[in-house]
Amino acid sequence: MSNDRRATFRCVRLATAALALGIFTSAGLAGVGAQDATPAASPAAVVCDSPGLPPGTPTPMDDMSGMDMGTPAADESMEMASPAADESMEMSSPVAEASPTETGTPADEAESEAAIAVVQNYVACYNEGQASGDPGLYVALESTTFVTDQGSVTRYDRVDDELGSPFKTAKLLSVDNVMLWGDGRLSADVQVLIGPYWFNEWRVFLTKQGGTWLWDQEVSLPSHPDVDFVAVNGINITETKDESTGDITYAFVSYSGSWDFTESDAIIFNFTNSGEEPHEAIVMQLPEGADPMGLLDGSIDFSQVSIMGGVFDIEPGTSADLTLLHLPVGTYTMVCFFPAPDGAPHAAHGMIQQFNIVAAEG
DSSP: OOOHHHIIIIIHHHHHHHHHTTOOSSOOOOOOSSOOOOGGGOOTTOOOOOOOOOSOOOOOGGGGTTOOTTSHHHHHTOOOSSHHHHHHOOOOOOOOOOOTTOOOEEOOHHHHHHHHHHHHHHHHHHHHHHHHTOTHHHHTTBOHHHHHHTTOSSHHHHHHHHTTOSOOOEEEEEEEEEEEOTTSOEEEEEEEEETTTEEEEEEEEEEEETTEEEEEEEEEOOOOOOOSOEEEEEEEEEEEEOTTTOOEEEEEEETTSOSEEEOOSEEEEEEEEOSSSOEEEEEEEOSTTOOTTHHHHSOSOGGGOEEEEEEEEEOTTOEEEEEEESOOSEEEEEEOOOBOTTSSBGGGGTOEEEEEEEOOOO
């Protein structure tokens, strides 16, 4: 499954909070010009329809100590914080990610309409939930499998993780190719803009529980933004160990040798992890003239930092794409907050890099 959302709405918030406090032991849908939403993806007239969540509280941190947040065991142990909520929560059976060779069959008209309506409603509830400060509006539309895949023990933990998200809006750009799968789930291919710039393309799987279709899984698809010009820039992630001291230096390395990138309708950063540790790449814009090291020493006010998007859990030997649309001319910072063996974030060991989006000549 895609871990992008888990890292965005949970790990980014935790990382920035930890940095603001000087603690380095934690890992760290807006208009779009040339890209028009398909008719099926136009959620402007869709009003959020959600039961919301009954009263409850997140799991105390002491109770989460040592828990593997993404394992089936964590899913099996998932309990709600109040009896009423526990009764309302149906456990979904563990669902294996679709095999690369497995294919669904085209859904019929009724199934397609149902899937599109579920996606539109989820996006509408995301926007309303972020605007009202009640993420429970969309978390209530997620399966327990999805909740645990996002790194939460209960739905109330997920709600708590979503509070303070750096992305307050989501715009559904397209939804199509609805398929029916052998396990009874439906899928739809979705393009969504999270915040003003961060483009994502997912195959969203929906599972039916108690007669209701719930958001169950997101699988990342190659980005195909509907724009005129796309620029692809390769970034290598390296780790260099000093054998005499054991110190490790982490770095983003531009394959082109330059950190000046010409503005484009879409810019795709293709990250390749050539190291031995997992990494992330969060792109942000700091206050004008700010020293990036202020992210580490607390001198930068995080309320003035704008998160553009990111890719997360880039495992050794793998690649991942970050697609940003219509990124304005300016200076940006690329950073990894994942912890090094000494507990400090990779950024403290060199994995922090500024780059420029420059105007096209002529």
